[in-house]
Amino acid sequence: MKNVYYFGKNKTEGEASMKYILGGKGANLAEMTKVGIPVPAGFTISTEVCKYYYDNNKQNPENLEQEVEENLKLLEAETGKKFGDENNPLLVSVRSGAASSMPGMMDTILNLGINSRAVESLAKSSNNPRFAWDAYRRFIQMYGSVVSGIEHIKFEHIIEEKKLEKGKKLDTEMTAEDWQEIVAAYKELYLIEKGAEFPEEAKKQLWGAIEAVIGSWNNERAIIYRRLNKIDENKVFGTAVNIQSMVFGNTGNESGTGVAFTRNPSTGEKKAYGEFLMNAQGEDVVAGIRTPRLLSELEKENKEIFDELMAVFKKLEDHYRDMQDVEFTIERGKLYILQTRNGKRTGLAAVKVAVDLVAEGMISEKEAINRVEAEMLNQLLHPRIDNKAKSSFKLIAKGLPASPGAVSGEVVFNAESAVEAAEEARKVILVRAETSPEDLAGMNAAMGILTARGGMTSHAAVVARGMGKCCVSGCEEIIVDENNLQIRIGGLTIGEGEVITLDGSTGEVFLGKVPTVEPEMSGDFGTLMGWANKIRKMGVRTNADTPKDAKTARDFGAEGIGLCRTEHMFFEEDRIFAVRQMIVADTVEQRQLALEKIFPMQKNDFKQLFEIMAGLPVKIRLLDPPLHEFLPKENEDIEKIAKEMEITVEKLNEKIDSLHEFNPMMGHRGCRLGITFPEIFEMQVKAIMTAAKEVGGGVVPEIMIPLVGEVREFSWLKERLAKIADQFGIKYEMGTMIEIPRAAITADEIAAEADFFSFGTNDLTQMTYGFSRDDAGKFLKDYAEKKIIPEDPFKSVDQKGVGKLMEMAIKLGRGVKPELHIGICGEQGGDPETIKFCQKIGLNYVSCSPYRVPIAILAAAQAETNQ
């Protein structure tokens, strides 16, 4: 059994593929070394040693010690230093590292090998006694707590006391002498706690550290972590121990340290971007005492090193086939790479880098597709806050990032004011405790919406996303005083007309007008979308109710409308009056008279959508919300509207009362409404079919019945509605939403009658969890903190619960009708995780709000490539 694997110039015995033997960290160090990256040399004790140790009553393999000795020799030879030497000591780091990263295991011990004599020579050779003593006290502290189990806080207390004594506050104020005194105090602490001197001997230190790493594999936190994350212990059976030579960037002016990206992480430009400091350690860059210099200056400072670094960057990119985020150190003019990883980047950069890498022949189009996190496209599709300017504005509150974009405007507190302002071309932000359908006109008129209550799927959030309008919801810190037209936040009061800025991508609210940056639809974006469209098999449609939305979505590549909600149309000013007449009607005849007034307008709505979506399918959902949503709530409005309608306030109030529901979400809406008042649905079907006929050829309207839970609901309506639709002699389809758990459970019966299914995962999630999305915000916050339901279940489909119902519905439905066309039109249809799930379970398409169409296209392509 081979126990130890060397990596260095002389030889490298591992590579990336050996991560189960060497751990992730060890395998990567070997890999880098192998391809010629100047990594500080070292060696890895394999994970099999750990396994052997636990299988054999905590004994190491017999030949381990010898192998470590041999490798130490190799390391000394390569570094020209000597482990445990007084004059030229080889210092090493010791780190754990399993095949899966595992919080709870021992992390890192640095500077191992130092002792009371070596520290002096280090002080001399670095010409920096403060650094040397600091390095020593750090080592004692890490070793003392991690290996010897002395409470960390006790070391901290010693530092605190010393600072008090010296009248100092920051670590950076401490001198070499201060650290030296602390080293003494640390050693005293060690002696008291452990009853023995702190080990001077390097070998003893090393074996203590090795044992601590192996021991940490079975500490409680690590065990719990493995259990909770269901880590397969047949594969991940132990931790490796990585022993690597230390390099220092602060040994003089020929040394230095830096971090850099191989390309620009903000723009994606193919030009290394980073910072460095000469005669410094990594932490100096972070501490902010000295200002780091831009990487471009390194070329002037040290052309040779700069060129070498660029060559390394090239090699790293060639090898890892992606933009890298690199930590490097220069020790006495020699370059070392400490770490490399794929660099984090903005959406813009992600797209550019991916497209460039294809052009450079480094990755395939399929790979490029997977290099951009779909969600990040959001950043490209909306204006965004100018990060440079942001810091000069007051951040007054933070809510939920309900609908992306960044907008500024005067604060208004009701829909009327918003509409008035829009007529005067003033930009406003509509601020409400929460929004209701009555606010629609105001939401449409405003630049953005801010609400104090309601989650990511509250009315405000859903409507705003549908409109592609910036929204911050559930901003619970603010009190919206609609009577006094004020926002109060702590001591701050903001009145009507004052300007605020919303960042719908972060949930931040600023006082004043923060500059924004417009999105650029670069050519790269188009290229990437082209590849995604070529690769994906699942369709992408849009949820659109207005010509504007439909147009936007089609421009973004939507292949039709998956959900047109007709209720928003009913709120339009020119018809709300007739809608209300329809609702307060006492007889079917009165109701039909009112519906006749609405009919031509509805027809026109559909005609416009059909024209914009020419050649593509359009799915129209018949009226869904409970009727009371169309009636006024405030006394003032009731009086006004009663007067307009020429009925008594009593009569209107009586109607409103009779429509009151305790739980409207589970009340008289959807197909239930259609069954009680079939004339409403009949008018809508007539409008749809007339519109299709007038537009002429190519339109296949898809009529969708909402909220079906029992097949007879569907068939009763289908029979009536088909009588009307059939008169037009045009092909059409009639199908149903699957949004009630019972619909999923009885999908076989429903499939026998319906032409298509469309999953309404908002409602399905509500009913499956028994969560009202308007109310759940309160406790879901608590649930997330307590890790009971870590993620908002309305964001991604809950695969264990809601997803199981979806799979059941598909299986039952296609069992009866194998060619059944099935899509999703809930909000989650635009969520990449959900889209991947939809692909897996065999959906024909996803449908989402217009501004999420590109995200869905990319996610669908990714789902296709990662099956």
Place this chain on the structure above:
Amino acid sequence: MKNVYYFGKNKTEGEASMKYILGGKGANLAEMTKVGIPVPAGFTISTEVCKYYYDNNKQNPENLEQEVEENLKLLEAETGKKFGDENNPLLVSVRSGAASSMPGMMDTILNLGINSRAVESLAKSSNNPRFAWDAYRRFIQMYGSVVSGIEHIKFEHIIEEKKLEKGKKLDTEMTAEDWQEIVAAYKELYLIEKGAEFPEEAKKQLWGAIEAVIGSWNNERAIIYRRLNKIDENKVFGTAVNIQSMVFGNTGNESGTGVAFTRNPSTGEKKAYGEFLMNAQGEDVVAGIRTPRLLSELEKENKEIFDELMAVFKKLEDHYRDMQDVEFTIERGKLYILQTRNGKRTGLAAVKVAVDLVAEGMISEKEAINRVEAEMLNQLLHPRIDNKAKSSFKLIAKGLPASPGAVSGEVVFNAESAVEAAEEARKVILVRAETSPEDLAGMNAAMGILTARGGMTSHAAVVARGMGKCCVSGCEEIIVDENNLQIRIGGLTIGEGEVITLDGSTGEVFLGKVPTVEPEMSGDFGTLMGWANKIRKMGVRTNADTPKDAKTARDFGAEGIGLCRTEHMFFEEDRIFAVRQMIVADTVEQRQLALEKIFPMQKNDFKQLFEIMAGLPVKIRLLDPPLHEFLPKENEDIEKIAKEMEITVEKLNEKIDSLHEFNPMMGHRGCRLGITFPEIFEMQVKAIMTAAKEVGGGVVPEIMIPLVGEVREFSWLKERLAKIADQFGIKYEMGTMIEIPRAAITADEIAAEADFFSFGTNDLTQMTYGFSRDDAGKFLKDYAEKKIIPEDPFKSVDQKGVGKLMEMAIKLGRGVKPELHIGICGEQGGDPETIKFCQKIGLNYVSCSPYRVPIAILAAAQAETNQ
């Protein structure tokens, strides 16, 4: 192939088991004849003829005509009459009859064989020309419409005109001459409509009728009926045609007719009970012109016939082994039985007959169990309206029979008045538009509850059933004007203090005090319950929150408590104050102070229940409803309570506002509440365990967490609560409701953590259908009328939807934990249909309201015997 089967004295070729060949009716006629019951003779053309007819291009089998001829000859010989004869005509009836009864098929043609000459001889022989001409016109009418397809209304018009002409109103006023003129007019109508004379020839009439019966098998209504009812056409492949000789009870004083039960259908007494009329036809008994005589008088009138009838009754009971409901006719001193069927009976009679039949050795105990419809026991358990007195009172409205019993009392309109009245020992009915938890004290104080809104599972209905209190809910005809203390129904106004009577078993509301009859728990009831308890395997527990309920249920035979709802306890006057303090508390500490006040009272609640249920399991559900239910709603109350609590109205209003929910049913309740405010659940668990400890041995408390939808909700709470419960060193169980669809879907995960499951089918039905039970009343009425959901889904478990989820939960749960104890504690747990389903899917027990315990016991025994 044999086409025709004879039944009569000479020979009988069929029997009951041949119903697929002879149809239900034909097989039964044969069966009765075979056992010696004097049935008018006749013959049946088999269902195979019908099948042959349709399989062979609408041709009859070759030898059918010959067989009919032969059987007619036999019939003539037996009756001594001759088919088509002028002087002594044999008249027959012709009826359809398939193996399943099937509305939409041809029903009956009577008096076939009569013609213009035979009518004269019939007039003579019966000495009753009016009867003869009426018989003739009836035949023409039936034949003309059913066989020849002339619209029925045209015949009615002729009669109407004749009555106008003659100045008569009722059929009974018509004379022989009138009918004779109508016969003439009918024949004229026939000639005009069909272009041919009405058939005089008996054979022609007969074949016309046979063809019409066979033709009716494939008319549209019958086809739709078969499709909708999924009738298996491999077994039920056609209709038979029954041709039977007519007998007449109105041929003179030696003839007569009657209907009788072989035992008393009201009391079950073993004594024939019925009515008869001499020289009369069946319809004369119905028409109410002559007063029928009691059967007992027949003995004096005609001892011989009476004895023969009693002998037939004995034979029928012996044969059918149940009480019979018999139609008979005496023709010239000869007794004929026209029909017999199992007699409908009251609950009281059902129990007595069943117990008596066992004593008589006619049926087994197992059969007796199945002779009583479980639901009928309700009649035995509550006072009921005295049916004799009922007609003298004004029925003012009809609502839903929400909770059985019959009570009278003065009308009051709010809980306070009800409580006051109770203190003065006045009996009142609490009338509300709808009830809320604030009305609990008033509901408890009232004799009964009447609401204008809400279904069978509204708050009022559920609470009333739990209290065993009479309730009529959803009485939509009445307007409850709570401001003016008035009920308005049409023009009628009922003020506070006026007396009304509710019948909670029918939903009827009467003005005034209708006398009632107290229930008698007869010894037979006890006997039957004893058998049921011996036979059933599934357990029966009760839903009980109060000592009174628990006591009632235990007396009825409940084997423990399946659901104790703790929220009702929170409303008790002595603690609602502390509960409200707990809710408005700003800090955990304040909340805990308030909870400490509630603790001793809660403990006492549980102690009482444990004592009453000594030796039996008690399942306690932790607090379930949203907190706002405990806070006042009306401004007046808010002011009062704020004052009491020494906080500002603003603060209380703020709290109420912050607790407001759009859909409270899907809001912050159940375990969600326990996770946000664990101290509430902790207090409850401490109270439960302290009570168990104080009561001492034998109590195994079962702690039930409500509204779990995700296993981590349960395990998070379990971890906290077990820390408390474990301190008591008493055995206890901790389990969960399965009432959220997601709990059923992820039941495997939950079963790994929970000790038991209890299905909460109220909530499960709500979420699975997406129906709020407080709101669904409005459209479910419509759904029932339109046959979309014919039965209230909250009454019996919806087996296709909710039931499927239950089966899934059981399979997943027991897959992980095979011994998992599973019950049901929704309202449906007391519904016989549901209980049968629960037995089928393997539940360990059902739990229901105290007054339904006997029903559940019987239903469980029936389920066991009918597996």
